[in-house]
Amino acid sequence: MLGLLQKFREGLSKTHDKLVGEIKRIVTRAPKLDPESLDELEAALIGCDIGVETALRIVEEVRNASAEVGRASRTASGEVDVVAIAKRIASEALNSGPLALRQAARPPTVVLLAGVNGTGKTTSTAKLAHQLKQDGRSVLLAACDTFRAAAIEQLKIWGQRTGCDVIAGQYGADSAAIAFDALDAAISRKCDYLLIDTAGCLHTKKNLMDEMAKMRRVIRKRVPDAPHETLLALDATTGVNGLNQAREFHQALGVTGLIVTKLDGTAKGGIVVAINRELKIPVKFIGVGEQADDLQPFDAKAFADALFS
Ligand SMILES: Nc1nc2c(ncn2[C@@H]2O[C@H](COP(=O)(O)OP(=O)(O)OP(=O)(O)O)[C@@H](O)[C@H]2O)c(=O)[nH]1
Ligand SMILES: [Mg+2]
Missing domain, CATH: 3.40.50.300 (P-loop containing nucleotide triphosphate hydrolases)
Structure with missing residues (x-):
């Protein structure tokens, strides 16, 4: 299982590096996530072809989380955990479906x-x-x-x-x-x-x-x-x-x-x-x-x- 995850990681490293890099850059520059940063976040997500609808949902959740006083979806240092929110929404959008190959009742x-x-x-x-x-x-x-x-x-x-x-x-x-x-x-x-x-x-x-x-x-x-x-x-x-x-x-x-x-x-x-x-x-x-x-x-x-x- 570890091998599989490793393969996934290596195979997706270009997307991962770009996306997580951009998110980190945006959050570091403006930890309070002003409207301009949220626009940038939206552009970064759309730029990796995740789909406009999913990108907008992620930005919406991030906006809500940054408006909240509570500590939900926050990192230890109190910033909104943008990466965690994005990950959760992306996996919700990934309807896994029946993944194994469909089998014939009689081969082949x-x-x-x-x-x-x-x-x-x-x-x-x-x-x-x-x-x-x-x-x-x-x-x-x-x-x-x-x-x-x-x-x-x-x-x-x-x-x-x-x-x-x-x-x-x-x-x-x-x-x-x-x-x-x-x-x-x-x-x-x-x-x-x-x-x-x-x-x-x-x-x-x-x-x-x-x-x-x-x-x-x-x-x-x-x-x-x-x-x-x-x-x-x-x-x-x-x-x-x-x-x-x-x-x-x-x-x-x-x-x-x-x-x-x-x-x-x-x-x-x-x-x-x-x-x-x-x-x-x-x-x-x-x-x-x-x-x-x-x-x-x-x-x-x-x-x-x-x-x-
Ligand atoms: N990096 C990378 N290259 C791939 C992958 N899948 C296929 N390729 C490469 O893409 C090129 C085209 O692959 P093919 O399998 O010949 O594509 P095809 O659809 O059969 O092509 P046609 O029969 O000409 O229509 C080859 O050079 C493959 O090695 C992949 O997952 N990653
Ligand atoms: Mg071919």
Whole structure:
């Protein structure tokens, strides 16, 4: 558990350092928290993409606490404990939801990974495969990105690294047909999981979204309740733009969970709070690096701790 918290902390250190640094600077300069400092606090919170609504709630609570004569929410030296207030409200906003991967009644559990170009679908597929293998599960990968150059080789390399077979076709082949073949293979090999890597598609490009929808329909002909999870990879560094992507994908595909990637590379990790609050789609995993073991199951409390402690 300590290891997990440590990983969270390291992965979120950019956001943490910026946010806590700004809060400390504001509080040190104006311990009484005048209106100008509260404005600055609001700007700092919004700047980490925590969401306007959550930022305003934090500022409101801080304002109330500084007006109070009592010692609630105060540090030992009598100042308002801004960090503690922010942490409490952020963790309240993080509706944790059902976090474990949904399981098929009968294996294989089929997991489809979707997302805009370069958000980290393939890497997340590999990381998930690695995690499942570590738990002793058998995993088959489907290379359904037949579109981008070298996408198939990229997944095959990850297959070798993680010890998973990869079902692939030719470039330009129908991705739905490959998904169907891979599902057949997963069933006959009695695999626990089939993870399907798909082509990056812009949420604004209708034909690519249609292709994703077709893939789902074809899979369902074989296993009516599949895919059991449709995970959307969202790049944290794109900030609030990710919210729009998620909305569109959700409408087209019925996203069941999010993987927020590249949190290690941004000071805008607050986006996870905004996503949780506004979309009501659970964040199931976060990506905090480029290696196979850099995927963390999402934990609301550890996240709020890492952000503000
Ligand atoms: N630092 C960091 N890099 C990441 C993370 N996840 C993915 N990346 C990197 O982001 C780049 C794109 O990742 P991919 O997994 O290829 O993304 P993709 O969505 O499959 O891309 P396309 O298939 O081209 O649409 C790679 O260089 C990854 O190593 C993460 O959590 N942290
Ligand atoms: Mg890819």
